[in-house]
Amino acid sequence: MKHTIIAAALAIASFSSAQAASINGLHNTGEGISGTADAYYTLSSSSVSNTVPTITNGSQWPINPWLANTDASKWITPTGTQGESLDPWSNGTYTYTLQFDLTGYNAASAVFNARIAADNAVSVKLNTTSLLSNAVGFTNWSDFSAHSGFVAGVNTLEFTVTNYALNGGNPSGLRVEFLNSNVAAVPEPEAYAMLLGGLALVGAIARRRKQQ
Template sequence: MKTAIFAVALALSSIGAAQADSINGLVNTGAAAGLVDSNYTLSSNVSYVTANDGAFPFPYWSANTSTSRWIMPTALQGETFDPNSNGTYTWHLGFDLSGFDAASASFSGRFAADNAATAYLNGHALGTTYGFGESSWASLSASSYFVNGVNSLDFVVTNYAQNGGNPAGLRVEFNSSNITAVPEPETYAMLMAGLLLVGVVARRRKA
């Protein structure tokens, strides 16, 4: 009887231990050391990280920090794009929720862009940001639209046309994220076996 109770208790504790964890793969722009950000891809290519905070487009862009940095389409900081018509740049971040309960996922953070951007999680719009200064951050959060397996977080940046002094960039920061792991099948098997054994023992005692 004690063995059965222990098995049930162990299985229940394993299920209960599936507490919220952070989502792997949700990383801030420019978080990795170096001048290349391979997490955020632009047309399947790596992005480039601003290197010199004392050069254009700073101080117009919000200052880089140890938490996140601006990313750009090319390695030439402050390069001018789209002189005659608006340009569109879609940065992609992928993350995998395999082994986790997608319905339990959530995250919160903020983002900014030069000049504007809309964030999409698996094709669903999360919000839009306008501007790139210190006061231009927009909130970024989601508690739905997640799917099992690989998820796509895309930032569609619009760079308004301007002939000269017209860089394009994106900055993303995650403040928190949560996800619950799916218990292994062996855990449920242990629980069922323990419950079955408890039931058998209880019936024998009554007999």
């Protein structure tokens, strides 16, 4: 009897643990070699022709005063010259996009926590849901998170950076670092059967004990 109860409990526990996973595709900025294109983020801007941002070199300006690069994440910039002065007469807008796929997962269960820095201000949107609005700062982090707004299939995160106009010494960049995430898988029919069988077994044992 004892072994039967343990087996049923293990079946239920294995079902629960198998369903939890980190969200695949939530990449930090700068996962790669300095000076190369970021493989996961795309860029759209009327200020530059580039469609792929560049990973910065941590020993070159403007990393200081920008937050220092780390092994976890690095700054990315709109052009290959990270200190290039941009937007001399009017504010520039740079939209960085990251996509991830929740196919096979329960989108309603997805959550993540992250932090961000930008030169100068940044807003964050998940699909059509606003997560952060006009956070300013390249010497400190701003936290943001998502607990809703996910969709089945491909999801899009948009990071819209505003670079304030300045005639000279005016680079722009983005830094994103995901801290943790979680999503539940959509169980296969066999997994449901295992769960129901385990629950039925536990219920039968409980009834038998009550009758005794």
